[in-house]
Ligand SMILES: Cc1cc2nc3c(=O)[nH]c(=O)nc-3n(C[C@H](O)[C@H](O)[C@H](O)COP(=O)(O)OP(=O)(O)OC[C@H]3O[C@@H](n4cnc5c(N)ncnc54)[C@H](O)[C@@H]3O)c2cc1C
Ligand code: SF4
């Protein structure tokens with residue numbers, strides 16, 4: 001429970017309507033989209049309307065040593081917004097203005113509560129694009145996706161969120177407001193704090209304004225579907241497309257378990273016995289797209305795909321993508337609990353990783369379906385289980401451990417895009433070693449010595 | 463087990479929810495409040511906490527459950543197929559079971575006041591109207607503003623009470639020569655008390671298509687305002703009353719012109735009466751032959767195209783949630799509009815976005831209701847049409863209030879009224895022609 005004077009001070013700064021204290025409201029901020037994660041009720045939820053208010057809230061929290069949990073839309077998959085120590089949930093959703101779109105400098109300046117799709121709706125009118133497109137573009141906030149450094153389907157060609165963040169306004173743990181970076185392409189003034197805060201999951205400071213880079217929207221696109229009866233062949237095909245110097249906007253893979261579930265769900269005409277399907281999309285100028293689509297088709301055939309389909313029109317394209325977009329929902333309907341991981345390996349190791357996952361599934365008698373962004377090595381092994389089954393959950397945790405071990409031993413990483421949060425904190429030393437974890441901790445303590453900002457995430461306090 | 467009887471009926475729906483938050487993208491309430499409790503995911507969690515015993519059924523909780531227009535947009539956008547409409551109905555019914563009707567006292571209280579006001583109005587006629595409502599002179603709709611606040615604010619523009627109720631204006635059986643069919647018309651309250659013009663258009667169009675219409679006197683409220691707020695007992699009584707009234711007169715089919723009535727006859731009555739074998743059978747029987755008027759005129763008895771006269775209107779169509787997502791009817795009204803000579807249909811940006819009326823929702827949350835409505839009004843304004851057509855009198859009220867307050871010149875009517883207008887125009891042209899005069 002918070003002391004009465006804390007609440008009074010918060011109300012004074014924010015107005016009563018922006019301070020939630022009733023338990024029926026608080027409990028709805030006790031969770032996020034992460035499966036099988038214990039929920040925790042915050043003591044208060046506040047929704048500031050300005051940077052100054054954010055700064056005031058941080059100062060109050062500092063005075064009374066109360067933890068602050070920043071929150072966007074709460075769609076992250078690593079427990080990043082769960083207020084594990086109670087305290088203040090800082091909802092950024094009322095800071096939802098697109099401040100400026102600058103066509104001359106190809107930048108946009110937004111508040112953190114802006115939904116990614118809202119930004120894109122605005123800039124597509126000008127023929128521009130903000131490329132990062134996590135599966136949650138229509139719900140996730142800019143602040144949340146910057147803090148998770150979200151990826152998405154276009155990572156291979158267009159990169160991820162961090163490649164588009166040029167400047168930030170930040171509220172530090174002491175309540176001071178700073179700006180870093182800006183509209184210039186080149187900027188080497190001081191340490192690159194913009195890079196540091198991108199992907200920091202709200203543990204180092206609160207983001208209150210974001211300057212992003214925009215690009216001209218590609219003129220057109222074309223989608224190709226290829227079916228494989230062998231995982232290695234699919235893996236070789238991925239490598240071969242890249243070796244031929246074609247960089248598709250998207251290059252997705254689905255394994256047999258995913259194909260079977262998806263096919264039951266949407267009847268998209270996927271062959272049930274296929275070992276893998278690849279879904280490729282090339283985009284750019286019309287002439288280039290036409291040429292690349294044919295090249296991709298030839299490469300896929302040469303690599304032994306048993307069937308290659310090019311979508312002839314938007315309708316056919318939509319049908320192909322329906323299958324891919326249905327992957328997670330279809331899997332999620334199969335069992336009550338869906339544990340979605342995002343272990344990532346160099347793209348040449350995709351077949352090895354897929355085989356390792358299959359072995360782990362067999363060993364622990366679990367249903368694991370894998371799909372993901374093959375082009376950038378980011379796989380989503382998805383464990384379909386039931387939270388209420390204790391024995392099975394034990395095996396799930398063992399399997400998750402082994403999936404991470406496999407990814408790291410193949411030269412990969414724990415998380416490609418979903419972040420560390422609470423969920424992957426304990427694995428950090430596998431990737432960084434003790435010294436690496438200590439370095440992380442030193443950075444955290446330099447910026448937030450009292451562990452007030454999103455404590456219990458990424459860095460464990462010793 | 464139906465959602466009206468036990469919270470256990472929805473445990474499977476709850477398990478399906480993976481907390482992805484996709485519902486946030488479409489929820490009209492969440493878009494306004496940006497508070498988690500507004501969206502389906504938030505209320506689902508509350509029901510889960512309740513079931514787990516972590517939260518008691520409090521009035522505060524019942525208040526949170528009132529934060530939903532039951533627009534079903536979240537159902538459609540949910541990747542896991544969660545039927546949130548079932549969850550919210552079950553939660554509200556549970557609230558009333560546990561806390562009694564006073565958990566929804568504001569709704570019950572205000573609704574009661576309104577009902578008394580209306581009945582009084584029917585008795586005292588224009589005197590009442592003068593006292594309670596301030597008439598706004600207008601060309602087509604008889605509308606007014608509340609002079610005093612009965613709990614819904616004075617901003618909302620209301621239709622004037624009809625001089626006579628629809629049901630008192632017609633005999634119980636309206637005969638035609640050589641009837642093809644006998645159809646029973648469930649009027650619903652709004653059409654009976656306020657929008658008798660919609661009711662008259664329904665009768666007119668059906669008669670025009672050689673259909674005998676019966677309007678059972680014994681019918682009453684569809685009970686949706688009660689069942690939606692968890693007052694299962696009242697809803698059940700109303701369901702029985704209506705079934706008895708229609709059974710007494712009998713008909714080959716039943717038509718409605720409001721989305722609540724359609725929902726009630728097609729789905730809710732059988733669910734409410736699942737433990738009453740006799741009435742359950744009746745409810746099933748009538749459910750199988752219940753149609754929305756536009757559905758009826760497209761699929762059951764295709765309406766006559768000859769005799770349709772010219773109607774000069776630019777029309778945009780608003781999809782009522784419970785007609786569109788609730789009953790899968792969105793193509794039919796457009797097909798009717800498109801077949802009327804002279805009518806130009808111009809779609810608005812999100813025709814399926816909730817208008818924010820949602821019956822008693824607009825009484826309990828008047829400000830939120832208006833905020834939601836403002837988006838709709840803005841979308842309508844962008845179409846530069848002169849008419850908004852819709853399939854539900856409750857939506858008509860909300861849409862009219864919206865355009866009126868925004869100062870937009872726009873008539874708001876039910877689709878069936880434009881069809882009736884077209885038949886009328888056809889007849890007029892025909893008489894003129896017979897008289898040797900060619901209309902230009
Ligand atoms: C169905 C589904 C599909 C997904 N698909 C993808 C995908 O394809 N790619 C991908 O990368 N991710 C994906 N995600 C994960 C998630 O959508 C993203 O991480 C998302 O960008 C998070 O945004 P949010 O607004 O919900 O942030 P939240 O979940 O609210 O917050 C995320 C983190 O950011 C912090 N934070 C939020 N706002 C601020 C701020 N203003 N200042 C400082 N810290 C802040 C929070 O404390 C938290 O640690 C998916 C999730 C779901 C449920
Ligand atoms: S979209 Fe469906 S599964 Fe996702 S949070 Fe909402 S109700 Fe739950």
Ligand code: SF4
Pocket residue numbers: 488489490491492500501502529530531532533534535536537546547
């Ligand atoms: S039914 Fe409509 S108002 Fe209710 S939670 Fe779903 S989207 Fe929101």
